[in-house]
Amino acid sequence: MPRATVARLPVYLQCLDGLPTDRQTVSSEELAAASNVTAAQVRKDLSHLGSNGVRGVGYDTQRLRRLIQRELGLTGDVPVAIVGVGNLGTALANYQGFGERGFRIVALFDSHPAKVGASVRDHTIRHLDQLDPKAGIAIGIIATPGEAAQQVADRLAGAGVRSILNFAPAVVRVPPGVEVRNVDLSTELQILSFYLAHPAKAG
């Protein structure tokens, strides 16, 4: 399955959830309009899930939703830990959208002594030393300053966490088999800044 397709499946899921509940089928054309991609793209993507559409009709919305969820491994709750309970970490811990989409925060970590022991949303902040490989954490979120990111990634990987979402402004290296996705505010703003400085030619 192409990585580019994987990155779009959540978008399709989002669009399906935005559909009127009485809607029973969608065409690739409609999904494409809602997702900002081409209809051919939608069909190619969905074909990787098997042949699920009905020619002349479209895709069954319920069936498609379940198929995408299954493909993404969204069966039951996925346990998530947040490391770094500062501005951003706190906001993430308070974010409602986790539960609605199949993720559950199970632990908060910080290394600052003044924070360890405090509570956010029913979770007591613990020191990263307390990270337990047996806790079954599936995804670790790094919300620390950049300087600490690599060290935290090492700890997470060492504890068997195989997926990391890195919000820190730093490149982190991980062993093979660990997947990292980077979300850096400054990077995004700088990319946007480029396109401000270099507007697309009118066509």
Place this chain on the structure above:
Amino acid sequence: MPRATVARLPVYLQCLDGLPTDRQTVSSEELAAASNVTAAQVRKDLSHLGSNGVRGVGYDTQRLRRLIQRELGLTGDVPVAIVGVGNLGTALANYQGFGERGFRIVALFDSHPAKVGASVRDHTIRHLDQLDPKAGIAIGIIATPGEAAQQVADRLAGAGVRSILNFAPAVVRVPPGVEVRNVDLSTELQILSFYLAHPAKAG
């Protein structure tokens, strides 16, 4: 200039800033190791900025830093507005990294009456109606719930904002000439979830 290259320039910049200050040159090999890409990639990317390396030696760190900054349009401060001052919007408003990297928050907006008039970090929250095309906002950050995202994007585009960073879990459509980048927590987690469910084959 390839979009993929533009997306890596901020990473190179980050790596340059992480270098010891007495370091006068870097090789593509070193930058590559720090950025998690290949050396050939680094050379190709930097060649788009012109020929700036010295064969047998490497790249001048100072010169390279300035060149990338110029290419990204990071001369002076870029004015940024945040729309939606909830969990995430507040965290973003308090984020220190903006100033350090050439961006300046100049306005906060929200539509919730209870929030309008309150202050965060020396900025009074205003209603989105008060968005002024003449304020010269370069980048708008959407940090609202998903339902409001499209409407906010329309307002921003209408006020002449040509770059939007969308944190809301929704696909937003914008007129030609406006650049949007999406950063969605749930989407990222779902992508990671896929790779948990489908581990890469050992090789």
Place this chain on the structure above:
DNA sequence: ACATGTGAAGCGCTTCACAGCG
């Protein structure tokens, strides 16, 4: 008639391999 599924063509990015230059 209508919309999916898909080989094939097209396109952009990455990687290779080496010429060019200090």
Place this chain on the structure above:
DNA sequence: CGCTGTGAAGCGCTTCACATGT
């Protein structure tokens, strides 16, 4: 000799166009 800069090859994704199926 070392490292950059770059044509060319390779690769993966997107788009096209239409055969397929209901």
